[in-house]
Amino acid sequence: MLEGLPPNDATHVMRVEAPRRQAQRIADLISETFDPAEVAVANFERTDDDWVVEVYAGAAFDADTLRELVEIAAGPELAAAVTFGEIEQKDWVAASLEGLAPVAVGPVVVHGSHDRGRVGPNRIGIEIEAALAFGTGHHGTTQGCLHAIVNAARRGRPQRVLDVGTGTGVLAIAAERLFHTEIVGSDIDIIAVRTAKANAAANKAPGVRMVHAAGAGARAIRIHGPYDLILANILLPPLKRLARPLASLLAPGGRIVLSGLLTAQVPAALAAYRAQGLHLVSQRHIEGWATLTLAARSDRPRG
Template identity: 55%
Template structure:
């Protein structure tokens, strides 16, 4: 499934029912062509299991001809002819999105919505996250890659000072806190995400582990007070990851681990290079649904 940072008060929805192959192509192209702060793209299996759905939520009314042209370019005339557009009431997309979401397993973690509480295995670490006005329900390849990394790293040893940059719904901070049983500092540039992350921490009985702050970048003094961090999570986008590299690496403890995601394959080497130039080395590269998660470690 593909996701974006859902825009505040979306007004229009594009919907398409098609094959998995076409859905992924359409979702990838539209996700690349529009500002993720103004649109949200989701491609997921329909409840009947026969076809896939593509849904694009727009903050403002889209140019329908332009969107259809993008669909046509990625999947052909027949698929473009099936595209529909709808005006939506504020927050209606939340309930719509939930219809296609199923529990996600990532190592010991199970991420689920309230409608699937009865489907969580007894030995799992449950994290309940609803579709909301923030990124991160666990279904996107970036979030899934980070969750797998957190679980994998926990098996190798405990992290004592985790930091989650661009926390969205707070799912990664909650996972790190519950898995390692330590306090986690989480931040986001978006105030709506800060509220959502705090509410999700309370919902998942992780309030004592997760502190969420509103901050742009990493220059806020609160980051330095908690440094150095032996685990830093940053699931954002390639350009801000590169822009944050210098400040982020300064916060990493000697031998600490950095998990970076939100990266499509053509941009992975750019991100690796930016962090390698600042003293980190690549430990693992994992690609899930066309999205790359990098695990890097400080040699200091």
């Protein structure tokens, strides 16, 4: 199961096979060590206790540093088994879309152009083509967030919404189509921002405003807050770093949806956000991935 997708310019890969627990420790340590905008980690199973960790980057790795991290996480034997290689730069989302069917969550259907005719008349079709950004609706994290957006629409329509790490913009587009309000989407990757802007225009979602920003401190993000709903489908390390700034952007009674989390990572994410005064409202697990919805007290002062 993927813990991240390779960056757009990935040309180098590190690989090691390990039992599940050791593989997770390796993936967690490497994710914590490197900037997720430069180095991405994939951690997936081949059998119940035979997992593979792959680390992608746009430049050659320092082999000694990577082996040292693996040794710290899982011991010298696995460190000695680490391999390095070069890969051809690739449109990863295009490859992942091959043969995938539309994804339906409530009234929302995420699909490619080849399935446009399969969207029913009472559905909200969101057409996402292959692009150099993450978010096609097929991953458990994206589906979990779509469920949270649909649930938010059933409770009432949030007026101010932020989508951090927007990727293809699929969550921002879904929120705009359901809530009929302005949505701010942000991403650290300029290619993702351009892709999301194009997808928003193609899906007739004029209320989506995309921002190229690292973190949540950019003025273009803050001036539109506080937010009634914040979506953050990224990875555990940046989610933990963003706990305080995201909580400060949340309106009293507002909610934060967190995803990009393996089930085993839920306690760490909850601890970071509970420390900011938020409480767990619900959680959904899809194919080993968790999506958490947390809320601020209605009398909570704005940060």
